[in-house]
Amino acid sequence: MTNGSQAVDRIMAEFEADSWAASLTPRLVQFAAVARHEHVTRAAQWLGVPQSTLSRAMVRLEADLGVALFARRGRTVALTPAGRTFLRAVERALTEVERAAETVRADADPAAGKIAFGFLHTLGPETVPGLIRAFRVDHPRVRFQLVQSYGEAMIERMRTGDLDLCLTSPVPEAPDLVARRLDEQRLRLVVPDDHRLADRKRIRLAEAATELFVTLEPGYGLRRITDALCAEAGFKPKIAFEGEEAETLRGLVAAGFGVALLPPPAVPRPGVAELTVTAPRAVREIGVAWLDGHPDTAPVAAFKRFLLSRRGQLLPR
Known part of the structure; x- marks a missing residue:
């Protein structure tokens, strides 16, 4: 409280x-x-x-x-x-x-009001700045209060009134929320550049069953996706490290701590190879969520419409 x-x-x-x-x-x-x-x-x-x-x-x-x-x-x-x-x-x-x-x-001012907007760490380097820049073409004076966190924490902050809406993954399902799928992002198996698999372009996830994994902590959406994909591939990952931020994991992969399932980086990192996972289909859905029945101010309503208009165009291709 x-x-x-x-x-x-x-x-x-x-x-x-x-x-x-x-x-x-x-x-x-x-x-x-x-x-x-x-x-x-x-x-x-x-x-x-x-x-x-x-x-x-x-x-x-x-x-x-x-x-x-x-x-x-x-x-x-x-x-x-x-x-x-x-x-x-x-x-x-x-x-x-x-x-x-x-x-x-x-x-609540339509021209210069405030939007409390949450987003995942991995969407911070490019996606969210690009969205805000595009939105401000038609709404130059609207103010943003930004919160960068993981999905469950942002949803809790919406429930306490600290956030109006958030970009998260997986797309949440809860009776008090409205959630809309906006895009999907392919995940890659990231390995050290001197790893036995580093010369491969594609890989079935089952081929990494014996590897040590570095992952996000339990409660993070990407961790749930990693666990689910590994289970679908027939194994439970052996965890060498649990962190809070994807680029830290990528750095630890480069240092030889293990391998990781991660979205593409904003800027390529030396020391790693990033392999396309062919089976199972390794993607994460990105969606926008807000509280059901929660009245919107004019700027929040405008930003919702803007985000929904970007379906399929949210992430770089």
């Missing part, structure tokens, strides 16, 4: 435990207006409410708090020490609310 959600839970618990807290909140603007104008009638005119209504609201507020907030001289009022203390807190709270309102309005 995040610190923010813990704070909300505390506030809600206080509202439930102390019913006056919930009734207090709508009167904060009224209190601040009276305190600033130091006159009930002028404050009522500014708020657009009857003077009698505002007077009664302030009396109830003081009764609820159990303390005098105003010293009254007719309709003119002055804050008591308790009132000054309360006003400082109320002004801070109202300022934060106003800032939050400005932020959410700005984030």
Whole structure:
């Protein structure tokens, strides 16, 4: 649970435990207006409410708090020490609310709003920068909040509201998600350039059954795909190393730690040979996912449409 959600839970618990807290909140603007104008009638005119209504609201507020907030001289009022203390807190709270309102309005702005977008590490060097560059041709002022992670972590961040959508693999299946396949990417068996298989162009994965593998950690989509392809080829891979990033694995292959099933690199790495796997069919599907029923801001909706328009064109060929 995040610190923010813990704070909300505390506030809600206080509202439930102390019913006056919930009734207090709508009167904060009224209190601040009276305190600033130091006159009930002028404050009522500014708020657009009857003077009698505002007077009664302030009396109830003081009764609820159990303390005098105003010293009254007719309709003119002055804050008591308790009132000054309360006003400082109320002004801070109202300022934060106003800032939050400005932020959410700005984030939803069709021309200059924000998109919280997650993507896999392997899509970072070329694919995602290219997508953002192409999207900004028609949406030059839209802002991106980018998160680079693995699939399960991004899906959890969507569920907590930290992400609007993500590019991930495999394409997830869950009742609370909407997922669309966009493209597929061939995986290669990567071996050291002095390996016994390095001179081959193509290979059946079963021929690597006796090799040590370097892989991503459990929970990563590419790890699940690797395990599934090896099982389909009739063996369980012997794992020499589990990492968090594909290019680290490629470097370890070059150093002779083992072999790996990996997508193509953004830039060829010396010290390795990359073999086409002919059987089983070694590909990973890349898809976009978002929460089902989650309302989109205008920029998020536009970016979804853009991504879906790139089906079959997401990855370099």
